[in-house]
Amino acid sequence: MDLSTWEETLQLHKAKELEGVEAELRRRDIFYKEQLGRIERKNAEMYKLSSQHFHEAATRLEATVKPRRVDPVCSGLQSEILRCYRDNLQEVLKCSDLVKAYQHCVSTAQKG
Template structure:
C-alpha cells in the first residue's frame, strides 16, 4: 500500500469511529429525550390533577350567595322622578334620600347579602 492509501484508510477508520460515536450519542440523547418527555407528561398530569382537586375544594368552601334586589319600588319611583323633573332634579332629593336610607339599611341586614340592581346609573 502506498502512503496515500494508508492515509485514506486511516481517515476512513477515524470517520467510521466518529460515526459510531455520533450514532451512540444520537441514541443516548433520543433515549434521554423520551425519558424527559415522559417525566414532563407525568408532572403535567399530576399538577393538573392537583389543580382540579384544589379547585373543587375551593368551590366547596365558597358558599353560593343568594342575593335579592332591594328597594325596587323606591328605585322605580326615583327614576320616574328624574325623568319627570329633568331640569329640576332637586325635586327628587327627598325621594333620593329615602332610597339611599333603604339601601344603607339593606346593607346592614346580617341575614341577607344584598345586591342593588339599577337599570342605569342614577344622576347626581
C-alpha cells in the same frame, strides 16, 4: 512501501477513523434521544399531576366560596325612593324614611 501503498494505508486509516467518529455520533444520538424521551415522559407526568392538583384545589375552593347574588336587591324600595324624589322635588327629606328602609334592606342583603 511505495507512495500509492502509503496513500491507501492513509485512506484506510482515515476511513476507520471516520467510522469510529460516525459510530460515536450514532451512540450519542441514541443516548440523547433516550434522555429526551425520559425528560418528555417526566414532563408529561409532572404536567398531569400539576393539572390534577390544580383542579382538585379549584374544586375545594369553589365549595368554600359563597355564590354571588346577581338579582337586584331591594328593587321595590329603590323604585319607591325614586318616585318619592320625583314627587317631592322641593322636599326630599320626606323620603328619608324610605331611604332608611332601603339602607336597612341593603345591609341585611349583604349579611345574608
